[in-house]
Amino acid sequence: MISAFTGQQIRDAEQPLLDAGEGAVLMQRAAYGLAQAVIREVKKRRRLAGASVTVLAGKGNNGGDGLYAAAHLARRGMRTTAVLAADAVHAEALAGFKAAGGQVLQLGPSNAEELAVLCAGEDVIIDALLGTGARGGLREASAELVAALQELGPRLVVACDVPSGLDAGTGEVHWPVLEVDVTVTFGGFKAGLLTDPGEGCAGRVELVQIGIESALHHQAPELRRLSARDLGALLPHPVRRAHKYSRGVLGIVAGSSRFAGAAVLSVHAAALTGVGMVRYLGPESAARMVLTRTPEALWETQDPGRVQAWVMGPGVDGEEQLHRAGAASDGALRDGLPVVVDAGALSILPDRCPPHWILTPHAGELAALLDSLPSTGEVAVTRADVESRPLHFVRQAAQQTGATVLLKGATTLVASPSGIVFSQSEGTPWMATAGSGDVLAGVLGALLAQAAEEIADDDGAYAALGLDPEDRWAAVAAAAASVHARAGALASMDFDGGPITASAIAEAVPRVIGSLSAEYDRTRP
Numbered sequence: 001m002i003s004a005f006t007g008q009q010i011r012d013a014e015q016p017l018l019d020a021g022e023g024a025v026l027m028q029r030a031a032y033g034l035a036q037a038v039i040r041e042v043k044k045r046r047r048l049a050g051a052s053v054t055v056l057a058g059k060g061n062n063g064g065d066g067l068y069a070a071a072h073l074a075r076r077g078m079r080t081t082a083v084l085a086a087d088a089v090h091a092e093a094l095a096g097f098k099a100a101g102g103q104v105l106q107l108g109p110s111n112a113e114e115l116a117v118l119c120a121g122e123d124v125i126i127d128a129l130l131g132t133g134a135r136g137g138l139r140e141a142s143a144e145l146v147a148a149l150q151e152l153g154p155r156l157v158v159a160c161d162v163p164s165g166l167d168a169g170t171g172e173v174h175w176p177v178l179e180v181d182v183t184v185t186f187g188g189f190k191a192g193l194l195t196d197p198g199e200g201c202a203g204r205v206e207l208v209q210i211g212i213e214s215a216l217h218h219q220a221p222e223l224r225r226l227s228a229r230d231l232g233a234l235l236p237h238p239v240r241r242a243h244k245y246s247r248g249v250l251g252i253v254a255g256s257s258r259f260a261g262a263a264v265l266s267v268h269a270a271a272l273t274g275v276g277m278v279r280y281l282g283p284e285s286a287a288r289m290v291l292t293r294t295p296e297a298l299w300e301t302q303d304p305g306r307v308q309a310w311v312m313g314p315g316v317d318g319e320e321q322l323h324r325a326g327a328a329s330d331g332a333l334r335d336g337l338p339v340v341v342d343a344g345a346l347s348i349l350p351d352r353c354p355p356h357w358i359l360t361p362h363a364g365e366l367a368a369l370l371d372s373l374p375s376t377g378e379v380a381v382t383r384a385d386v387e388s389r390p391l392h393f394v395r396q397a398a399q400q401t402g403a404t405v406l407l408k409g410a411t412t413l414v415a416s417p418s419g420i421v422f423s424q425s426e427g428t429p430w431m432a433t434a435g436s437g438d439v440l441a442g443v444l445g446a447l448l449a450q451a452a453e454e455i456a457d458d459d460g461a462y463a464a465l466g467l468d469p470e471d472r473w474a475a476v477a478a479a480a481a482s483v484h485a486r487a488g489a490l491a492s493m494d495f496d497g498g499p500i501t502a503s504a505i506a507e508a509v510p511r512v513i514g515s516l517s518a519e520y521d522r523t524r525p
């Protein structure tokens with residue numbers, strides 16, 4: 001599992017080493033790691049000797065890292081320039097940079113445009129204006145320079161620790177920010193690099209160890225991300241004595257005469273995620289289509305009998321289906337069953353949900369949900385608010401509803417009511433297509449139906465993540481988001497990175513589960 005931290009947590013982990021006089025050593029490790037990353041990127045594109053690099057250096061230690069890194073690059077034969085964004089920058093680092101033969105330019109009130117043109121011609125730019133010590137965004141001439149450079153389109157940008165203008169702890173972005181190709185981050189992942197909108201600016205993130213890692217282990221991560229290995233351990237491994245009821249039965253209330261496709265997709269995706277049986281509840285017109293695509297499903301016209309989990313909401317519209325969803329949710333509350341609440345069913349939530357209920361809104365639905373809660377306050381929450389502060393709002397929704405909340409997007413966040421948050425981001429923008437969310441609901445429902453016992457088991461794979469039982473539901477939801485995203489990416493790769501339908505995402509799910517499980521079995525001790 002990848003853990004990510006706030007800027008303050010990273011600084012707290014650094015403090016004992018700074019107190020011991022090790023600050024300069026930390027900075028040298030960071031700068032060396034940054035320089036190595038720049039060298040690797042440049043070499044992918046051209047010969048290193050003679051390539052040009054400009055470091056944009058701010059007044060703090062982030063600028064110091066950038067200047068020391070540029071000194072390494074000068075010694076490797078690159079043509080190095082530093083644009084100083086403050087009157088006083090890190091003095092030793094600047095002296096080291098000059099001694100290595102670097103050229104120094106001063107950013108002032110009137111030369112931002114001119115320097116932007118110069119930077120746009122460079123082989124690589126290092127963004128070392130602001131790091132974890134930033135308060136707010138870039139100011140004055142730095143903001144002007146970055147806005148003009150972004151407009152011109154730099155060839156290759158490497159961020160030092162975090163893209164400048166991004167809040168390291170929350171991922172909130174103060175524009176302008178230089179969109180970077182690679183972020184080289186030090187000591188530990190910053191939460192702001194693993195949640196939007198920050199993740200969208202950060203490019204590929206590389207971690208450089210600087211010696212504070214053991215101190216970070218004592219801190220509760222701000223964000224967590226499941227790795228392929230975690231998924232391999234968490235995904236269901238059917239045992240030899242399994243039968244269809246022991247594998248889990250999923251009830252699905254989805255679709256309507258108007259939105260029958262949502263039922264087709266969620267049922268089909270659930271079946272492809274390996275659940276023992278799917279019981280479908282909905283109108284005959286939708287059921288006919290469901291059974292045509294997935295003859296394995298059962299259409300239930302009366303009491304559906306026992307299930308281990310429910311999905312309700314995809315394509316649900318009109319009195320009749322809302323009534324079925326209401327009856328299913330009453331039963332689920334009574335029996336303590338896990339439930340995925342999506343789309344149309346988000347409007348019929350009980351006053352207080354348990355953590356094993358997983359709400360799956362997109363940003364617009366989350367805004368509407370928060371607005372409908374009496375505890376939210378007077379000011380309406382908009383979709384744009386959620387998109388600019390997803391980490392804040394997903395936590396708020398989980399806390400206020402009592403449910404686990406999965407907020408869909410390019411990066412999907414899952415918050416438990418206690419405040420634990422997972423972030424997964426393995427998909428492709430081609431997944432922004434109608435029906436994609438219905439597939440996710442089916443995948444998640446199927447994992448819940450199969451995992452219910454495993455989640456409660458204190459010796460099981462979920463317990464091994466070190467989570468309290470009520471937080472393990474967020475891990476299941478994160479696993480579903482990751483499988484769904486990986487399936488989308490794989491489906492697109494089948495077409496050389498081309499477009500995909502929601503159906504294609506569902507069809508790729510068995511291959512994702514198969515390869516994750518096989519890799520896990522091959523490498524486990």
Ligand SMILES: NC(=O)C1=CN([C@@H]2O[C@H](COP(=O)(O)OP(=O)(O)OC[C@H]3O[C@@H](n4cnc5c(N)ncnc54)[C@H](OP(=O)(O)O)[C@@H]3O)[C@@H](O)[C@H]2O)[C@@H](O)CC1
Nearest residue numbers: 023026027030060061062130131132133134135136137161
């Ligand atoms: N600690 C260590 O030993 C290690 C740290 N490391 C590195 O240090 C970075 C953190 O360094 P840092 O704390 O100096 O903060 P950083 O972000 O460089 O600059 C803050 C300075 O800028 C100013 N400022 C603030 N906001 C501003 C704004 N919006 N616009 C303009 N100015 C603004 C503020 O000054 P003020 O405005 O308060 O006078 C402050 O002086 C970290 O990201 C990593 O790269 C690594 O080398 C490992 C070892």
Ligand SMILES: Nc1ncnc2c1ncn2[C@@H]1O[C@H](COP(=O)(O)OP(=O)(O)O)[C@@H](O)[C@H]1O
Nearest residue numbers: 408409410427428429431432434435436437438
């Ligand atoms: N830009 C993107 N990159 C990766 N995945 C995305 C992107 N946009 C949306 N997705 C994913 O696609 C799905 C869309 O779900 P949703 O908005 O409910 O669509 P629908 O209601 O049409 O099914 C979510 O799982 C979301 O995480």
Ligand SMILES: [K+]
Nearest residue numbers: 127130162164
């Ligand atoms: K930076």
